[in-house]
Amino acid sequence: MSLSDLDEPVARANERALDLLFTSDPVLIDVRPAVAVLPGMTRDTVLTSGPPLPWPEYTGGQREGIIGGVLYEGLASSREEAVRLLDRGEVRVGGCHDFGCVGSLAGITTASMPVLVVEDSASGGRGFCTLFEGAAPDRLNYGVYNAGVQRNLEFLAEVVGPLLSRVVRSAGSGIRLRPIMERALRQGDELHSRNAAASGLFLRAVLPALLDLDAAQARVLISYLGADDYFFLRPAMAASKVMADRMYGAEGSTIVTAMAFSCREFGIRVAGLGPRWFRGPLPEIETARLLPGRTRDDIEPMGGESLITEVCGLGAFAQAAAFPLESYQGGPDAMVRRNLEMYEITAGEHPAFKIPFLGYRGTPAGIDVARVAATGITPALDVGIAGRGGGQIGAGSFRAPLRPFTDAWAAFRSQAATPTPTS
Amino acid sequence: MSLSDLDEPVARANERALDLLFTSDPVLIDVRPAVAVLPGMTRDTVLTSGPPLPWPEYTGGQREGIIGGVLYEGLASSREEAVRLLDRGEVRVGGCHDFGCVGSLAGITTASMPVLVVEDSASGGRGFCTLFEGAAPDRLNYGVYNAGVQRNLEFLAEVVGPLLSRVVRSAGSGIRLRPIMERALRQGDELHSRNAAASGLFLRAVLPALLDLDAAQARVLISYLGADDYFFLRPAMAASKVMADRMYGAEGSTIVTAMAFSCREFGIRVAGLGPRWFRGPLPEIETARLLPGRTRDDIEPMGGESLITEVCGLGAFAQAAAFPLESYQGGPDAMVRRNLEMYEITAGEHPAFKIPFLGYRGTPAGIDVARVAATGITPALDVGIAGRGGGQIGAGSFRAPLRPFTDAWAAFRSQAATPTPTS
Known part of the structure; x- marks a missing residue:
């Protein structure tokens, strides 16, 4: 089954997923x-x-x-x-x-x-x-x-x-x-x-x-x-969780429904692939601000699921709404560029979450594993940073790893290629 | 007395005016x-x-x-x-x-x-x-x-x-x-x-x-x-009034202490020139949004003194902090350009009123009639718009007229050239 055969049903399923997200x-x-x-x-x-x-x-x-x-x-x-x-x-x-x-x-x-x-x-x-x-x-x-x-x-x-x-x-x-x-x-x-x-x-x-x-x-x-x-x-976060979970109702969709990491791994779930986690290495820092005296060597990943906000078109997907964060997100220009980049990997624009600086454009919403796999652009993530020995030592902008998205896209295609019992 | 003879004492007086403004x-x-x-x-x-x-x-x-x-x-x-x-x-x-x-x-x-x-x-x-x-x-x-x-x-x-x-x-x-x-x-x-x-x-x-x-x-x-x-x-407005009024304490300063207009005239006052108003024609619209069905012909000036906020480095002097207004201020790019332009006619940058989008740069503060006269750039003004027959019909971004500033600057120079009884 070629990619083009998938195109139309996937596009319809993704529209359905976005509709569920947007009407929550x-x-x-x-x-x-x-x-x-x-x-x-x-x-x-x-x-x-x-x-x-x-x-x-x-x-x-x-x-x-x-x-x-x-x-x-x-x-x-x-x-x-x-x-x-x-x-x-x-x-x-x-x-x-x-x-x-x-x-x-x-x-x-x-x-x-x-x-x-x-x-x-x-x-x-x-x-x-x-x-x-x-x-x-x-x-x-x-x-x-x-x-x-x-x-x-x-x-x-x-x-x-x-x-x-x-x-x-x-x-x-x-x-x-x-x-x-x-x-x-x-x-x-x-x-x-x-x-x-x-x-x-x-x-x-x-x-x-x-x-x-x-x-x-x-x-x-x-x-x-x-x-x-x-x-x-x-x-x-709780609101984003319930909004994102609704998208599981969109069978055949390639939209991400969860991103989360532990101390060891980053993982995603996809609407059309149910509760299965696609796992990869931890996100990498793009830019961060740490407390005085702390260095990147002090950073210790302890997990995080606040990335559910990014799943819903918030957080790093709305950075250009939050210039007050510019001192640790690389400055206003970088924030705008990063935010605009997210439109390349999302299936839609949120009809109600809007960014004044972008002329009230809706935030990029609905991360599409197919688009991530095609472009190699992975989701930007705004996260708090924990330090070795415990405690918060800063905050920054991170990037998700590519592998979970390419793995999920591969799994999706192979699932689509397998006739289901009812078809 | 030439302009250059004035330069140093005026710069000192303006610093004093800004100090009064900034420490209010x-x-x-x-x-x-x-x-x-x-x-x-x-x-x-x-x-x-x-x-x-x-x-x-x-x-x-x-x-x-x-x-x-x-x-x-x-x-x-x-x-x-x-x-x-x-x-x-x-x-x-x-x-x-x-x-x-x-x-x-x-x-x-x-x-x-x-x-x-x-x-x-x-x-x-x-x-x-x-x-x-x-x-x-x-x-x-x-x-x-x-x-x-x-x-x-x-x-x-x-x-x-x-x-x-x-x-x-x-x-x-x-x-x-x-x-x-x-x-x-x-x-x-x-x-x-x-x-x-x-x-x-x-x-x-x-x-x-x-x-x-x-x-x-x-x-x-x-x-x-x-x-x-x-x-x-x-x-x-009340806070801006008391902050601006403090600048009258800076004798010899060319900083504007008030901008206001009636149904007929726009006027300014200057720290070194006391309570005298320098008058000119009404401000002109740069960009505005009116209620549906209303046109620019419906606009009726009824006065306004909220421009005291611009005197203190707020309002149009902080537009790049308020992109939510972009739909009637000409879009984000125009707002940034307009805001940056104001630095050309102000004597300082506010140490506490800061603009995240400009990397937390202080707002342009202390409108200097000498700088306005030299550049021909007049203050931008954010104002509410009244309609013929009464009532608010919109809001917009206006420009002050040039004449009051050039008149004030001329008056300042001629005052400076006249020996005072004590000198």
Whole structure:
């Protein structure tokens, strides 16, 4: 079967995928403990970022994060016991994507952690993501677990999660996220590395409901939502997860539905190829800014699934909406060039996510493995950078590896060449 | 006396002017009725925009606005009586700038209207501006006075003003405006035609104090502050007024301290030339977007002093921070070109108002009449557009006329050539 034979049905399938992506309407409807809402989640499961690996293959900060998750859940009372339970498989390690959620950096998600519940009002599908841990350099998702991290996670679970749940539920039909995302792109955010405007817009959206709390509770929540400008990354991720997952409904499509990495591998999934991961080496740095005194040798990959935003035409695919990031994305000209390049590997332009600097052109959306394979251009990725020994040490613009895309395209063609039982 | 003899002392004076501008720290400290705080204000004074004219010379919407102001204050019970009082001078018409305030569009400011009280913490100087009337096309400042306009002005005076005053005063030492302005420039505002981010940031800044109101009052104020994205223009104007006025302290400086226009004339003031207005024809449109069905023939100038933002390196001097305005400012490339051009006529770059797209370069600040005269480049101006018969019909980018700048420069040179009594 030649490429040209594939062209028309694939184009139709991709149109269908884009239609599903573009008509999604993600709504934050609740904030609940992971075990209560994630399909398949159990008390003795620890989820983490990336195409899943056998437990022994997780190293460094990602491994530390998983161990921290076991301790945080009280499944073990010492590091050694936690490792033993993991070694014996008595605590199961899973990939976030297989449980309907996405994880930031190491993406550690355990049973009692509150997750944002985002529902697509068009389909009823759901996506989930844990809450932002705050700006402290020590965070479980950056491979650190200590008394301070534990206290902060408890505060999220016992105070922030329940309050946010009350506020979101009292807002009638929830908080529609897409209007916030659309506006934030006009206010300097690309909704991956920059969420300053969106975090403020979210606060405004919940304000009426916030006034129903008593003043002390309202102050706690306002302080959490407003203290840093990163809160909204998590709603953006959960929203992107549910939008991207809808595209699995487009059989025969070559559009990417997930990109994620672990400490070892980068992987993608494709609408027409189901849950199978196509794996390759880790993304490479194009440009980055690190904390003073840190060098590229200090960088340690610990995983990351916030790339789900790029899957939906955000993040690096909307860099020209976020010039405030220019100091670590190579300057405005490079950002514009990189953003324009992404149109070469996407099947469409988002009808609602728009870039003012490009004359309100829709963001490049729907990464097409066929186009990536044909051009050799791989997706640009905006990501936070973890350092050896744990903690965030910077942020930068990365490039996905080519192999997962060419492998997926090859698998797609060979699948298309195999008559299915019904044909 | 030749130009070169002037060069050094003028450069020093201009540095001093910029230093005063750049070290200003405008703080919103209260919201009070105009008569209580504007120096020289009386119950039978109506203030309006632009270099002052004798009453009979005000025409069209600006004249209607002044008459509306007389009626709103209850100084007359009919339009005819109002005109009679104005004709006889029993109601006095004044220019906003002479009373420490600036007016948006027609700039009608009367005794009982609440004004934002902005104080420069560095000098104790004050600037004032009325509150945004809301997004309704019928507004007093757009030349319309009717029962709806009256009700809205009463709501501002009786409800919004007092509530905002309570909130601002309860915030301890007031609300510092400069940090909000600095951040807004990173979120797509230029703080003249676009104030979407700044309005949200202002709401966040007063939120802690807002929680002290009862919930019903808080809801009223939140609804006013958040209903439209234009609230912050007025704080930005009052802040710009007090920042610009500080530059009068720089004797011998050729930096512009005010730009304003009436229905007839455009005028400027210069730091080294005191309160004298240098007048010229009205600004000309470079590019504009009008409401559907409206043409340039429908445009009616009714005055405007929001150009005080351009005096401080904002508005058109920060267009490249506000690409969301591209659809009516000629597209992103034109906006960048126009913004860069402004560096040719300014004496410095603002150390805190920065443009991400220009690599965080400071905005061009301190319009120098000598540079304008030498280059023939006049200031670009972002302005709202009023229509014949009243109401807003669009917005656009305008250019100031050259004459006031060349006249001011000539006056400056001839003043410098005349020995003063003390020399």
